[in-house]
Amino acid sequence: MHVPDGFLDAPTSVATGVVAAVGVGLALGKARSELDDRTAPMAGLVAAFVFAGQMINFPVGAGTSGHLLGGALAAVLVGPWTGMLCISVVLLVQGLFMADGGLTALGTNITLMGVVGVVVGYGVFRLALAVLPKRVRSVPLAAAVGALVSVPTAAAAFSLLFAIGGTADIAPGKVFAAMVGWHVVIGIGEAIITGLVISAVVASRPDLVRGARGLAGRRTLVTEEVSA
Amino acid sequence: MKNRRFLLAGLLVALLIAGVGSYYASSHPDGLNYVAEQTGFIEHEKKPVDTGSPFQGYSTEGVHDARLSGGIAGVAGVLLTLGIGGGLFWVLRRRTPAEQRD
Numbered sequence: 001m002h003v004p005d006g007f008l009d010a011p012t013s014v015a016t017g018v019v020a021a022v023g024v025g026l027a028l029g030k031a032r033s034e035l036d037d038r039t040a041p042m043a044g045l046v047a048a049f050v051f052a053g054q055m056i057n058f059p060v061g062a063g064t065s066g067h068l069l070g071g072a073l074a075a076v077l078v079g080p081w082t083g084m085l086c087i088s089v090v091l092l093v094q095g096l097f098m099a100d101g102g103l104t105a106l107g108t109n110i111t112l113m114g115v116v117g118v119v120v121g122y123g124v125f126r127l128a129l130a131v132l133p134k135r136v137r138s139v140p141l142a143a144a145v146g147a148l149v150s151v152p153t154a155a156a157a158f159s160l161l162f163a164i165g166g167t168a169d170i171a172p173g174k175v176f177a178a179m180v181g182w183h184v185v186i187g188i189g190e191a192i193i194t195g196l197v198i199s200a201v202v203a204s205r206p207d208l209v210r211g212a213r214g215l216a217g218r219r220t221l222v223t224e225e226v227s228a
Numbered sequence: 229m230k231n232r233r234f235l236l237a238g239l240l241v242a243l244l245i246a247g248v249g250s251y252y253a254s255s256h257p258d259g260l261n262y263v264a265e266q267t268g269f270i271e272h273e274k275k276p277v278d279t280g281s282p283f284q285g286y287s288t289e290g291v292h293d294a295r296l297s298g299g300i301a302g303v304a305g306v307l308l309t310l311g312i313g314g315g316l317f318w319v320l321r322r323r324t325p326a327e328q329r330d
Contacts (some may be wrong), residue, residue, distance in 0.1 A: 001260045006274035029321065035321035038231065044314025045238045051309040053304055055286065057254040064262035065254035082317065090314040093305055099276035099284035158260065168269035175267055182259040200234035205234050 001069060001154060001183075003109055004093065019202030020088075023115040027084040034079035034210065042208050043078040047086040049197075050074055051093060058189050066186030069113050069154065071119025072147035072202030073194045076139070076211035077201065081124040087114040098116025108161065112154045121150035125211060136215045139202055143211065144195035148187045155183035241312070246302030250286070251295050 008016070026164045035043060050070035057065040070090070075083035091109045111224040125146030130136035159179045163172035198209065206212050230304060263268040282289040283301040291297040 003260065004273045005276065006272045007269065009284065025264060031317070032322060035317050037321060037323075040317040040321040041231075041314060043317040044310050045235055046244070048306045048310035049238060049242045049245075051305050052250075054243040055246050055250040055253060055305075057256065059254040059256060059277070061260075063256050064259060064319030065256040066259050066293055067253075085316065086313060089316065090309055093309045093312060096279055096309060097283050098249070098282040098286050098305060099279065099281070099285070100299065102274065103277050103279075155259065162269075166269065168274040170267050172267055175263065175269075177257070178263040178267055180262060184258050202244065208234070221275050 001109075001112060001151075001158065002091075002101035003105040003112070003158065005104045007102075008105065008108060009167055010104075012161055013104050013108060015165075016111040016161065019115065020107040020110035023084060024088050024110065026032035027081040027088075029034050031079070031085055032083040034082045038152035039078060040128065042145040043086060046077050046083075047089045049215075050086060051090045053193065054090065054094070054185070060182065060185045060189065060191050064182060066151075066183070066192055069117050069151060071094055071113060071154075072125060072143055072150050072190070073115025073197060075118045075122035076125055076146070076194075076198055079151045080118055084114050084118045087118060096149040102216055105210060108158075110219055112161075116154045117150045117152055120153045121146040122139070124149045129211070136202055136206055136212050138196045139209060139215065141210045142200040143198045145183040145192040151187035151213065152180045152183040152192045160192075163192045192218045239306075240308075242306050243303055246306045247254040250302045252297055 049222060050068065050073065053068035053070055055067070057067045060066050069082065071087055074086040075085070077087065088110050091101060091106060091114065095103050095106050125142050127141035128145040129138060130140055156176065156179065159172065159176035160174050202209050240305045256262070261270065264273070276284070278284070283304055287297040288300040291300060
């Protein structure tokens with residue numbers, strides 16, 4: 001979903017740049033509470049893993065493909081603020097070194113995949129976790145649901161931006177329907193990858209999955225209430 | 229699994245995905261580019277700014293073998309992301325007292 005230079009006009013790109021800057025600025029402050037000696041290297045790994053995952057385009061039919069966005073995945077593994085920074089670093093490396101995603105569109109891409117993708121992915125993950133049974137096995141499933149919803153939502157956000165500041169005069173409904181339609185299918189791929197990766201981490205190191213806190217984590221002291 | 233071993237295993241998986249697996253990825257346009265082609269705004273795409281990076285377009289300048297060229301770019305991207313991300317997160321982290329480290 002990397003937006004190249006030229007799809008959106010300058011005012012819209014500046015506006016998304018501001019949104020991205022505010023998002024990243026907030027995240028830089030708040031991520032501190034999610035990062036310590038143990039989780040900081042994990043967060044670096046998560047960013048590197050999302051970069052790798054984004055290279056794997058999977059076919060979704062009719063000559064089109066999709067790839068992992070990774071917002072829900074990163075947020076569930078290392079927390080939403082750090083997750084937002086992970087995706088932003090990935091987009092920065094892609095824009096600067098790989099010519100993937102325009103440099104004037106960096107703010108747009110951070111807004112769509114880093115802010116919308118992470119906030120929606122993590123928000124839906126939390127909601128899903130609240131209704132699922134309170135056990136660690138619910139975490140991958142809830143993460144998959146978050147991932148599933150995050151992709152078409154980011155696609156809808158792009159459609160909205162294109163309706164406001166698109167450089168071509170195309171019926172907004174047409175872009176919206178096509179974007180959301182295809183990204184529902186891509187979202188299924190996102191959900192499968194996210195669910196599988198979280199399952200693998202939960203199976204080996206549940207304590208490194210931030211979204212599983214309170215359900216797993218380090219062995220805790222079991223306390224029982226004793227009556228008088 | 230120990231922390232260090234887990235992190236190394238994860239990094240190895242990421243390097244294999246980017247360095248080897250990416251060769252087998254679908255080369256069809258992604259959802260956004262496909263929609264841009266279908267609805268007719270793809271021609272508004274501007275050529276990316278030349279940043280001088282040798283890995284633009286996920287291929288390595290001067291390496292002609294497609295598998296090797298893409299693989300090197302993928303590995304470089306993973307290491308760059310790890311370096312920039314890991315460095316940032318290490319700087320941002322809360323310092324924990326030495327006796328609490330594992």
